[in-house]
Amino acid sequence: MMEKILEVKDLNVSFNTYAGEVQAVRGVSFDLKQKECLAIVGESGSGKSVTAKAIIKLIHDPGVIKKGSSIKYLGEELANKNFDQMRKIRGSEISMIFQDALTSLNPTKKVGHQVAQSLIIHQKMGKREAFDKAVEMLRFVKIPNPERRANQYPHEFSGGMRQRAMIAMALVNKPNILIADEPTTALDVTIQAQIIDLLKDMQEELNTAIVMITHDLGVVAGSADRIAVMYGGMIVEQGPKKEIFYRPKHPYTWALLNSVPRLNTKSKETLYSIKGTPPDLIQPPLGCPFAPRCEFRLNICNEKMPTAYPIIEGHDAKCWLLDERAPKVKVFERLEV
Amino acid sequence: MSTVEKNTSKNFDFEFDSNKSLYADGIVRPSLNYWQDAFRRLKKNKVAIGAGIILIFIIFMTIFGPSISGHSFTQMNRQMVNKPPSAEHWFGTDRMGRDLFTRAWVGGRVSIIIGVVGAIVNVVLGLIYGGVSGFFGGRVDTIMMRCIEILGSIPKMILIILISLILKPGIPSLIVALTIAGWIGTARMVRGQVLQLKEMDFVTASRALGASPFSIIKEHLVPNVMSTIIVLTTIQVPSLMFAEAFLSFIGLGVSSPNTSWGAMCAEGQQVILFYPYQLIFPTILISLTMLCFNLLGDGLRDALDPKLRR
Amino acid sequence: MAKYFLKRLIYAFFTVFIVITITFFLMHAIPGDPLGELVGRLPQSVQESYYAKYGLDKPVYQQYFIYIQNLFLRGDFGESIVYPGRSVNSIIARGAPISARIGIQGLAIGISLGITLGIIAAYKRGKWMDYFVMFVALFSISIPSFVFAAVLQYFLTVRYQIFPVTGWGTFAHTVLPAMAFGLRNIGVKARFMRSTWLDVMGQDYVLAAEATGMSKFDVTFKVILRNALTPLVTIIIPELAFIFVGTFVLETIFSIPGLGTYFIAAVSARDYPMIIGQTIFISTLYVTSMLVLDFVYVLIDPRVRLIKK
Numbered sequence: 002m003m004e005k006i007l008e009v010k011d012l013n014v015s016f017n018t019y020a021g022e023v024q025a026v027r028g029v030s031f032d033l034k035q036k037e038c039l040a041i042v043g044e045s046g047s048g049k050s051v052t053a054k055a056i057i058k059l060i061h062d063p064g065v066i067k068k069g070s071s072i073k074y075l076g077e078e079l080a081n082k083n084f085d086q087m088r089k090i091r092g093s094e095i096s097m098i099f100q101d102a103l104t105s106l107n108p109t110k111k112v113g114h115q116v117a118q119s120l121i122i123h124q125k126m127g128k129r130e131a132f133d134k135a136v137e138m139l140r141f142v143k144i145p146n147p148e149r150r151a152n153q154y155p156h157e158f159s160g161g162m163r164q165r166a167m168i169a170m171a172l173v174n175k176p177n178i179l180i181a182d183e184p185t186t187a188l189d190v191t192i193q194a195q196i197i198d199l200l201k202d203m204q205e206e207l208n209t210a211i212v213m214i215t216h217d218l219g220v221v222a223g224s225a226d227r228i229a230v231m232y233g234g235m236i237v238e239q240g241p242k243k244e245i246f247y248r249p250k251h252p253y254t255w256a257l258l259n260s261v262p263r264l265n266t267k268s269k270e271t272l273y274s275i276k277g278t279p280p281d282l283i284q285p286p287l288g289c290p291f292a293p294r295c296e297f298r299l300n301i302c303n304e305k306m307p308t309a310y311p312i313i314e315g316h317d318a319k320c321w322l323l324d325e326r327a328p329k330v331k332v333f334e335r336l337e338v
Numbered sequence: 339m340s341t342v343e344k345n346t347s348k349n350f351d352f353e354f355d356s357n358k359s360l361y362a363d364g365i366v367r368p369s370l371n372y373w374q375d376a377f378r379r380l381k382k383n384k385v386a387i388g389a390g391i392i393l394i395f396i397i398f399m400t401i402f403g404p405s406i407s408g409h410s411f412t413q414m415n416r417q418m419v420n421k422p423p424s425a426e427h428w429f430g431t432d433r434m435g436r437d438l439f440t441r442a443w444v445g446g447r448v449s450i451i452i453g454v455v456g457a458i459v460n461v462v463l464g465l466i467y468g469g470v471s472g473f474f475g476g477r478v479d480t481i482m483m484r485c486i487e488i489l490g491s492i493p494k495m496i497l498i499i500l501i502s503l504i505l506k507p508g509i510p511s512l513i514v515a516l517t518i519a520g521w522i523g524t525a526r527m528v529r530g531q532v533l534q535l536k537e538m539d540f541v542t543a544s545r546a547l548g549a550s551p552f553s554i555i556k557e558h559l560v561p562n563v564m565s566t567i568i569v570l571t572t573i574q575v576p577s578l579m580f581a582e583a584f585l586s587f588i589g590l591g592v593s594s595p596n597t598s599w600g601a602m603c604a605e606g607q608q609v610i611l612f613y614p615y616q617l618i619f620p621t622i623l624i625s626l627t628m629l630c631f632n633l634l635g636d637g638l639r640d641a642l643d644p645k646l647r648r
Numbered sequence: 649m650a651k652y653f654l655k656r657l658i659y660a661f662f663t664v665f666i667v668i669t670i671t672f673f674l675m676h677a678i679p680g681d682p683l684g685e686l687v688g689r690l691p692q693s694v695q696e697s698y699y700a701k702y703g704l705d706k707p708v709y710q711q712y713f714i715y716i717q718n719l720f721l722r723g724d725f726g727e728s729i730v731y732p733g734r735s736v737n738s739i740i741a742r743g744a745p746i747s748a749r750i751g752i753q754g755l756a757i758g759i760s761l762g763i764t765l766g767i768i769a770a771y772k773r774g775k776w777m778d779y780f781v782m783f784v785a786l787f788s789i790s791i792p793s794f795v796f797a798a799v800l801q802y803f804l805t806v807r808y809q810i811f812p813v814t815g816w817g818t819f820a821h822t823v824l825p826a827m828a829f830g831l832r833n834i835g836v837k838a839r840f841m842r843s844t845w846l847d848v849m850g851q852d853y854v855l856a857a858e859a860t861g862m863s864k865f866d867v868t869f870k871v872i873l874r875n876a877l878t879p880l881v882t883i884i885i886p887e888l889a890f891i892f893v894g895t896f897v898l899e900t901i902f903s904i905p906g907l908g909t910y911f912i913a914a915v916s917a918r919d920y921p922m923i924i925g926q927t928i929f930i931s932t933l934y935v936t937s938m939l940v941l942d943f944v945y946v947l948i949d950p951r952v953r954l955i956k957k
Contacts, residue, residue: 062773090861092862104852105855107875110874300353300354303355328354492927492934493893500674500927503675504677504679588897588900614802621798624792
């Protein structure tokens with residue numbers, strides 16, 4: 002059993018907007034082990050991005066990480082740390098890359114200097130030395146002609162190259178954890194695969210654990226070791242990749258897997274889609290957030306949120322169907338189209 | 339469901355929900371259309387509503403105020419020259435013995451008419467010009483924008499002065515002079531918005547479906563710039579009132595015996611050392627009106643474009 | 649790049665030329681005798697000598713060519729009709745520095761205070777401080793500058809004689825007009841800076857910079873301020889030309905012998921050469937400042953550099 006390097010317990014994040022308190026993340030708990038890649042999957046608005054940002058406390062006003070939330074990195078509680086204490090961890094121990102590298106790179110600063118930034122901050126390197134190191138890092142993430150590229154501005158890069166630069170920037174200090182917030186969403190499909198491969202290589206070479214935030218199960222299939230499925234600000238099911246893909250237990254996970262287009266689908270079948278809209282997180286439902294859209298809804302689903310039912314070691318799901326009193330549902334056939 | 343029911347059926351909780359209406363959106367907040375939502379947001383904005391109420395009161399007074407004082411705004415009285423406020427003359431009298439209360443509301447009428455009509459003219463002109471330029475793009479756009487650039491490179495106030503020198507004095511001429519430069523900003527903004535909207539997928543889609551330019555403008559562009567237009571009109575009013583006051587100040591505004599707040603300020607300013615009250619009332623009125631229009635404009639912008647709200 | 653600037657330069661020149669033409673013909677289209685008020689007072693013979701002197705006896709297009717020639721070859725804006733012997737050039741030379749001084753002092757007050765207040769409001773967004781600053785800003789925008797001027801004049805000169813009422817000469821004379829000019833500017837700048845700052849603060853690259861472990865100070869000054877600079881420069885540079893217009897009324901109120909006072913005097917006396925000359929002067933300044941803006945843009949925003957290549 003590998004050591005847990007990140008333990009998130011009962012994470013609650015809210016945003017106080019003029020329309021009311023948006024409870025974006027409600028009681029999320031998960032662990033991350035060394036060198037592991039955990040994928041957090043969910044549709045937009047499920048709270049997955051907020052969860053990712055909350056790990057390094059990049060939640061700004063009007064958002065707040067609520068009291069009682071615990072984020073333990075190597076046994077150290079991050080939830081109580083102030084900005085300056087967090088600063089020492091950000092970019093050196095835990096790094097983050099964002100969805101759109103064009104908007105995530107400072108448009109007025111040369112790429113080389115941006116990559117060098119973390120080195121200057123955390124390793125107290127001189128400017129010149131850091132810049133040379135940055136060039137090396139750009140070469141490491143397979144950016145061709147890194148000496149010239151380091152002296153260019155982000156808008157002179159293509160989308161894929163920008164994301165590589167972003168990754169170089171995040172990994173330059175060899176962090177223990179990399180949080181990747183939808184790293185491939187803004188890219189073309191062919192480039193997506195390259196970036197996923199690059200992330201995997203980096204994970205191997207630098208022994209970095211990755212928290213991958215995505216809505217794309219294709220990305221997950223390629224890279225993740227474990228998967229957490231988020232819906233309505235909660236993790237509804239989590240487990241090893243194989244378990245989630247082959248023995249999913251939550252109706253939302255079924256629906257999610259069903260909506261992935263497949264090549265062997267008979268041509269007459271229409272693409273499966275989950276009907277309805279995600280819940281309103283200003284007035285979150287009392288019961289299971291997925292209940293209104295769930296085909297297997299029980300009466301209790303409308304009233305009470307189930308606790309996590311363990312399936313096997315490391316795989317659990319929050320669904321009343323797993324209760325012994327619930328009717329048995331055979332859904333597995335539905336998946337094997 | 340009642341508790342009784344729950345008890346009778348032992349396993350009720352774990353039966354399938356018989357209400358098969360899936361994806362019940364009913365439990366979420368009622369969805370409102372754009373304008374309802376905007377109105378709901380506006381109603382919540384106490385400051386904007388307050389400003390609106392004050393404006394309605396001021397407009398009401400400019401219509402009925404002159405008749406409640408019992409004085410005509412042109413009636414001079416040599417015995418009552420430069421008298422401070424009293425029971426007879428609530429705002430005092432000016433150097434010709436005219437009742438300042440009456441004049442303040444008559445002047446307000448002129449100021450507000452110039453402000454509102456001017457703003458509407460500005461926005462309509464800007465909308466047409468910017469809309470045409472942005473929609474057709476290419477060479478038409480280049481030429482139209484070059485014209486605007488040249489017109490825009492003469493400072494607005496100077497352009498206004500030059501135009502009002504040519505035209506015969508009077509309120510319509512004033513509006514023409516004031517709007518000659520004011521629509522440029524609107525036109526630029528509308529053009530920018532139209533250019534942006536043109537690239538949006540829903541416009542491309544309807545164009546691909548063979549919609550005529552006119553119907554695209556009507557169906558897609560106008561509704562999308564509507565909120566911008568409403569906000570622009572509101573916030574243009576004070577700047578037009580200011581420009582009118584500026585013209586009155588240098589003697590190119592409305593001519594006596596007619597008056598405006600700007601003209602009254604100019605007259606009051608000349609006697610500030612001796613009769614400060616002559617300046618105070620028109621000053622307060624013009625400032626309050628401009629403030630209210632600005633507050634209302636801000637409120638409208640927040641309500642109509644939640645993205646802009648911070 | 650050089651080609652781009654050459655193109656801009658030619659455009660600017662062309663624009664100035666058209667402005668000159670429009671102004672000239674506009675002023676000559678005004679009904680009435682170009683000698684204006686003087687007509688009644690002057691004997692016929694003197695009138696005719698005036699006509700000859702200013703070329704008013706020639707057709708308008710010929711007058712135009714003479715004017716253009718004088719302007720471009722000798723930089724000569726002509727001579728006042730109302731005050732014969734007083735050249736437009738000398739008036740500009742005398743008035744412009746005075747107007748510029750008030751304008752720049754006022755702009756300095758407005759920009760420094762406005763930016764500071766705007767940034768404070770942005771950081772305190774949604775707090776009472778934000779509402780307070782924004783209300784003050786809106787208030788200052790909603791009050792015409794002559795009202796400020798009058799209030800300042802009343803309290804600081806009439807009631808408490810801290811500053812001289814009107815006139816020109818010492819630094820004390822510049823304080824009140826500059827304040828009146830600056831106050832309105834504070835509001836404009838504060839509102840602009842607040843929204844720009846919030847806009848930049850909301851960008852992903854600020855979050856990404858924080859994610860690298862940058863200090864709050866560095867994020868504020870090296871990332872946010874640097875990126876908020878571009879839009880700020882965009883609105884400040886054109887204003888440098890407009891300081892001459894913004895101070896018009898203030899100069900009249902405080903009896904300051906600046907460009908505005910002369911311009912307004914020229915307007916009231918219908919002194920056409922003066923009006924035309926000053927209009928051209930201010931417009932040229934404006935066009936030039938826009939040209940400068942283009943250069944500065946390229947300096948501070950690397951994105952523009954690429955597009956303009």
